[in-house]
Amino acid sequence: MPLFHTEDQAMLADSASGFMAEEGNINKQLRHWRDRDCPDGFGHALWKQMAEMGFTGMLVAEDDGGLGMGHVEAGIVLEEIGRNLTPSPFLTSSVLAATALGHGSSDLKGRYLPGLIEGDSVFAVAIDETAKHRPSRISTKAEKSGNGFKLSGSKSFVIQGASSDMIVVAARTSGSDEDEDGITLFAVPKDASGMHQDPVRLVDSAMASHIKFDGVELDGDAVIGEVDGGREILNAMLAAGRVGVAAEGVGVAQGAMDMTVDYLKQRKQFGKLIGEFQSLQHRAAHLYSEVEIARAVTIKAQQLLDEGAPSADLMTSVAKSKVAKAAGLAVKEGVQMHGGIGMTDEYDIGLYMKRDRALAEFLGDAYFHANRVAELSGY
């Protein structure tokens, strides 16, 4: 398959780009909700509109009422989300949680997927237990209790946890903290008794929860997939989420770069447009190269994941790491080249810097994934 969009994908990109620029733009969404101290950090009306556009159930199988699309298509929507810094539950609900639910029983699917597809429900995923992403270590425990399980432990920085109707929780049902096996995924409803959330606001204005599970009683049918068989689903969920974050990061990088290149063509100093200075031209050209490469490796990873290719895992980490570096460069050069106004809240370039910082950290930063590339390559 060639490494560019098919005609259908290009049409989707057109409509996603128009929709997101119109409805998901910075003033209408990010600034609007931020300036009102919105406890969700995003708008439910937009989520409903995204459902009408067919976005919310893109990755849900057709048999389950979704569109049965792939990661290239989800990436198209995410890139526009990134470009417009649109706060939405798309990544956590439609990519991460939807991938987990795809492995669930028909009962679980029936309980949660219609709400997702309709844009009425919001989901979160609770994997990390510390400040850095480390899915190899899971110590939150779920012990057998009657016909069900009793959940105890804690999860940290669960994005949109307090806004969610259901949280996918990775817990240990056997073995010790670092074991590969012995993980089970649970679909925990928001009103589960014994679950305590402590929401905090992050630098990009998104909300994240620190969650305590204090003997939370769960029915046996809350299990996603098999008991002790959660690692494989967790890995599928992480792969989907990581290429998703990469796609959103490409959008952030492109948005920041476009803004900056436009500014170089408008701002005058020393009687010249600053874009005439070679020192800035070369840095802009280098940035362009890095963003193009980030885009290429992201679509490569998306295609490999959609094909179920064995190399998808390696390329996913390459993409996540490369995009973090390229988008990081885009926002840093963006603020520097804007000069003083780049430091003001009034100007949008700083918002790109904040969003990039959060995305770079989510599901493993550039160093985590470079290390993973080394490990997967056997060194």
Next chain:
Amino acid sequence: MSDLENFRQETRTWLEANCPQEMRQPVRDDGDVYWGGRNATFQSDAQKAWFEAARDKGYTVPSWPKEYGGAGLSAPEAKVLRQEMARIGARPPLSSFGIWMLGPALLKFGTEGQKKRFLNEIARGEIRWCQGYSEPGSGSDLVSMQTYGEDKGDHWIVNGQKIWTSYADKADWIFCLVRTNKEDKYKGITFMLFDMTGDGVSTKPILLISGNSPFCETFFDNVSVPKSYGEDCPGFVGEINRGWDVAKYLLGHEREMISGMGGGERTTAIGTAMKRHAGKTGDEIDAVLRSEMALFDVDALAFTAMAEKFMDEMKAGKGHPALPNMMKYVGTEINKRRHELMMSAGGSRALEWESEETRGGKAPRDWLRTKANSIEGGTSEVMLNVISKRILELPGG
């Protein structure tokens, strides 16, 4: 079975029968490369047999038309042949600037007579060509070149000097940019073709920091260049005074070719190989060096995806026409970084300059050679200029 699968089977059988085992080893140094030409000698019987078999099949230039010495393969067939050759590690049967540079220029700009004569000579490895572009005063600013051809009716008298002429001392003929009109910078250059054995041509190899001399200075002292070599066979490509069009096309082609190599050995992950190598010598890779390698491998593997996307887009007629400049910039910078890391991983062993065991100091010589990657064929700085002007459309002259 599809036609293409049939072709794959035939190719596999043909390669099995015609490519000797010795020719399925990686190229170690320039001695393993067969360049052809009047004075060429074969390194081994296997090299001779492989070259002759490929020549007779048209596989020295597989996608050129049959009447010009090629095999007339379609693009998908040529890809299959490349894949099958790569699968068994077959060396190229013939390498030359005629194949890479002059051939494409003649295919686009040449007359029928020029194609029949020169392309066949190239395909059959009979004439070895070199390229006369840069001059001592004209590097990045190539169009300022001064080597002058004075019009004498049916011929020119050429005087001047070229530099960085690859293998000029071993070449038979030269394709050469010569100024034929001093009034017009761009429309005053002619793309001439002439024999290096003629009176007044002399070459002097340049010793490089790698200890090798792949480049020469080339001097022209009243060299007579005919305007015609017979019916329909001019002594220049394209039109008189419009040689810059041909040169620009070739520079674009060269950048494309360099960037197309992105998918090859140059950008594959190095960490694995370096660890294996260190294991053999009893060395350990320091944690910080391992980190550098991992970050490098991310960039190198990401660039292989970029190279694949670039090729796919080129074939589909998509992508910005100035994109080869970006590919050349990034590809050469990655290759330099790669060799820096290989030197670090190699330690003191990578400093050895001559021993048999280090194959004549291959590591440090290769490392030094890569420093030219971002200079030749347009410097990284010139590439960044082109990206900022033509792709980002930033202002200024």
